[in-house]
Amino acid sequence: MALRLNNVYKVALINFFSSLYFYLPVLTIYYQRRGLNFVQINSLWGIITATIFLAEIPTGVIADKIGRKKSVMMALFLQLIGEIAFIFAQNYLHFILISVIAGLGFAFQSGCIQALVYDSLKEKGKEKEMAKASGVTEAFYQSGHILGALLSTLIVSRLEPGRITWAIILTALSVGVALVISLFIREPNLDYSHPEQSPLKVVKNAVGLIRANASLKRIIWLGVLTTPFVGYLRNFHPPYFLQNNVPPVWLGLSLGAGGILAVIASKNAYKFEASLGVSKAMLTATLIPGIIYLLMALTLGPAVAFLLFTLNFGSMSLQEPLFADYYNRHINSQIRATALSAINMISSAYIALIGLLIGWVADQRLTWAFLLMGGIVILGALTFRINEKHVVVD
Template structure:
């Protein structure tokens, strides 16, 4: 657990520069922890350190595997030691990983860093949502949660776009010295996120009560029981899983798809930047879509639209239409996330929140990992099949699960 005196000292030092609410602080953390200045040349750096392409590619697999294994344990820990301490642990591990990245020269050192990074990402998974939700005003939690998650998502997307642009100043040439400066800049950025994490305010809940905290096994059982006993939570979980939009797979596959239609690298980069900005704005203002269209049609649109756009992307032949459809598709991949997060959190008890959210994330990650393999296999046959698969699954899931009944089901649950 973070020393209280250290937290107080850092908060005192930075209080004039930072907002007082956790929501905006989390957005700051999301932004600075996502500024990977070397993200666009990470493979080249690993090759410069002597790794083969197979070894470089396996680093990502190690991170994903570690997140999968650590997802639920870190959620339980977050409910036991407190969400603030979990965010601090996540940022500290991320800083440690970047520092080690500077000095590592062998594959197994980078594999160890991948494990450290995976544990750090897992710590963030349930703790951030739980921390935000439990600090929001009780009377307006659903609306404020949509705004808060949208702000955090926008911060991440904007950092995702800015990082390679700013990174180009660190990397005018692909030399080891320049790579190291980019990694050092990333470590400094994540260190800023760590300092902000120390200033977070811990919400009052049973899990952060020191000696009165329930055991890890008790928290785990309680969280699982909560999912098992709530039909509505199970329904929302199924919607979240089977309408997954595979944004990272889209980012990977659009590049050969553009090349197939002889779309230049300039338009490839511009389309990616435009899509990421649109995705950030979409997350930030998703609550307005629901406000304008109502809960029923707002959530239905946010959930169904990515599937329809994937299907359109799989069928058009004109290069200009492909560029436009990619921007729109990538731009709406995260549109439903703030809405779904708010609905789920209203159904979860505070004491189990991080654990339950980690269970949800675990199931979603398992589904995405399996379908991503199928997408990769189909993409080798025809990229259209991969896009068509995702679009078809999303549309079918929306119809079978009746996402249009969201207002009715939530109204019954809340007694409205």
């Protein structure tokens, strides 16, 4: 079956199995049982993003040199190693080491996955379908989260240590399946390799493109400053539900319901843009998470808390396919993975630094953290609005 699928659907299947996590709904509880506070918990995501920051450009250059397929395989291999190590982790230092491994894996995957999909479409003259293809891959990614979250209600509902360990083992097995599927990816038949150029020159060309392209810079600033903080939302998920008296069994169900909305949002993002136009679509897609964060700062009871988390988690996937399309329109194949890695590097640095502040604020009062995240997202959405002229490339 994998041999007959095109690259878009192979990537989609990889996204599905590599996102099939069975312990995410109780991850914060797991960390807290190991003695971690919110600053330390958020710092782990900060360490991941800091590692991405340091590794993004080198891994992007490697992807442009050796090909997208090998880079995806390396990313999944590192992810598998991280999950196996997670089974045996006992303290903050162990989690730090695992976060570094995870960051390296994300760095290998972040730029080359989009580049692989776009170049696979481009060689068939279908690059204008990038938003649609990105929606498909994102939908499969969210589907993995949905199934994992729903099954977690059965596997870890009683929060027993042994059950959580089994959830981690099952997650590792799923990542292993994704690694096997990556063996069947077909490298796009495009001349994007450049052995005659040094890595330094590739980086220079990618950075030069970003600096010289005013429209691309504005899109990047919008993407960075309206990042919906999905990792931090997951960290605050259990205490937010506890604060609103939501039963623990609803942790997995809310992630599953949010994932269903995310699939719908990501698959229909290109239709959403076609209906509203670039300006209104992007403003709406970036504003929604910020507004919901402000509402989450209020204590409104179990039902409303469940609804707000579900809507926020689901709506976050509306913007990703659009940003993927807009970035790729401005970047040529020769430096695509490197340029995308440079963009992700900027985003990673921002998320790592702001996450420490958000974690410290959450340790003081969780509602303040939601107000902070909502205010940042809304300010970014209103300050760096884009329109059709920013995404049309001559």
